[in-house]
Amino acid sequence: MRVFFRVDASLAIGTGHVMRCLTLAQALVAEGAKCEFICREHSGHMIEAIRSRGFSVRALSIGTRRINEKEAEPKTAHSAWLDSSWQEDAEQTRREIEYTAIDWLVVDHYALDRRWEEAVTPGGCRLLVIDDLADREHACDLLLDQNLGRLPMDYAPLVQPTCRCLIGPKYALLRPEFAQMREASLARRAAPRVQHLLVTLGGVDKDNSTLAVLAALQQCALPEDCTINVVMGVNAPWLNEVKDHAAKMPWATEVAVNVTNMAQRMCEADLAIGAAGSTSWERCCLGLPSVTVVLAENQRPVGRALQAVGASILIGLTEDIKHRLPDAYRAISGPEKLKGISDAAAATTDGNGVERLCFEMMGDGNERRDG
Template identity: 55%
Template sequence: MVTRVAFRVDASLEIGSGHVMRCLTLADALQAQGAECHFICREHSGHLSKLIETRGFAVHRLPLERNGPETGAEVSSEPELAHARWLGTTWARDAAACRAILAELAPAWLVVDHYALDYRWETAVLTGLPGAAPRLLVIDDLADRRHVADLLLDQNLGRQAEDYRDLVPESCRVLAGPHYALLRPEFRKWREASLSRRARQPRLQRLLINLGGVDKDNVTGQVLEALSVCDLPGDLEITVVMGAAAPWRESVTTQTKEMPWFTEVVINVNDMARRMAEADLAIGAAGSTSWERCCLGLPTLMVVLADNQREIAHALVENDASLTLDLSELQATLATQLAVLSKPCALIAMSQQAAVLVDGDGRDRVIMALGSMSQEELR
């Protein structure tokens, strides 16, 4: 198996925490097999370097550039990437800084999970390293830019390898769809109990709200306000999960005290699988957490918080695995969708449809792909 792996990934108030969290899921599995994992992260506002370190991984921090990415930007005939601003600098500067770190680490694999990086950064980083260049795994959701990857993972529903045909080398292996969803092993562990409970107890008693680790626009507060005037069971219990970096955390905590039902706020939970398994309904973002909810068959009302979540939301609705909420008409759509799910048969049907999509073994499949390609290189 590979012995050293480097991850280039960021979190911030704008980016959110999902990219780092799924990379940590992969790093945990690699570490369990004896790999030494290193993270390269820029110190954006809301970065998660301390969290990564508490999980047992080294973090090589890239300082935040106070002058912004425009100063000294490289000249390019190609259009700027849609998410270029997420990098906080130019791709060339980022590549130079990362290449110096990688020259010291000499990893067997480089994992890149960043919408602001493409083949130009990848080529610049991998060219000129002493010794053999690492193999490259790209984790993506957008299929909107070129890569020079050896392996590419896009875990989103409806995604097909064909979507990357003109974006990666012919030799690149593409892992597409939620069959490869990067979930922590506790979701697979709780799957059977979660599905069994839903089949025999389809009623709304526990509501779980999780709109990302950051929720910079306080959508959580909007949801709570809309919920407060809905007709819901008197014994309802609401749990709001937030990240420590969430800027509206104190405001939401104050707001929960005015709710008609018992409502609690929990921060940086380490038992999300259990909480999802015990919940009857979730209100959540249409991001990578969608696959955790599907694995546990948790019926969900989704909120699209970013453009890159629209495809996920559309695919889940098309598969009858979730319903969406319109933020522009939140009160009306929330009441409508709750009415749809008020019938026990509706909760059961949605749970079953969601569970079919994700079995919880995706991380192991990705690890097997990494291992098999590493063995091929040794032969």
């Protein structure tokens, strides 16, 4: 089976879309598939990171021509993420795949919709759309929205009746190590306390939320023996400032970049402060209690849904961190509260979503399973 992924990363988009597509691609390769990526060379792209994992990437250049406003209408809410018109992107993508037999085209991009999908998807090729927004039409065979609180009916007017929709954190695209470490992580939370704190606010963190968190933590009554582990991406524009601040923290504070052992770090953490994005499901799988921050408007529903089921405490936007984090820490740091949040988080996903999606893609489409 041959699969192409159309996905981007940038300082505006972040890294999460590419990371979850890499997770799916690696799982498909393990099943014998061949996977390639098509990515635009935005500032903050992850093309070399994808290649370092053994995948071929066909790069789309930036600024080939000025976007014609009339041509680009009607726009999607995230059209600016494309840095071209959808027609130009479709033309460039078609050129990359037109002489290749493809079984699946996977699209994970908020700027693309039914128009692009109908223009690009070759005959005989099936289309998987990975989405979080339910705000535009799609011409796909399979659609995945891994977010808590999303319902199949949200996509009913946006896809064809023949489209199979996989909805909810049951299908969250997590790397295998999260499911593998789930049992051990849940076991160590039987008698919770805050000794190891994890701060992870996206691979880019363009608004410098991490520095705001570190500053606010200095107003919290953390234990003297507490350790703080900060995880950031190499393209994070405020990385050096965060490192400088970390060196002055009253608790031992490590700043790690481009880590490959996130599951281990989450397993060892007692409390996380993280973005309400795709890493929410990693924390939930491991039962890691968390305080969540909304880094983009599309994360707000996830943050609210997690709080509604007791799986996290939502403190709001970056500008809210200074005032709300100390109160959130006081509310969450007791053993009973930590255990309650851990149990609620663990109930949202078991970490086997990528296995379920691979079954849908590798099978003939006639057999279904719910496990």
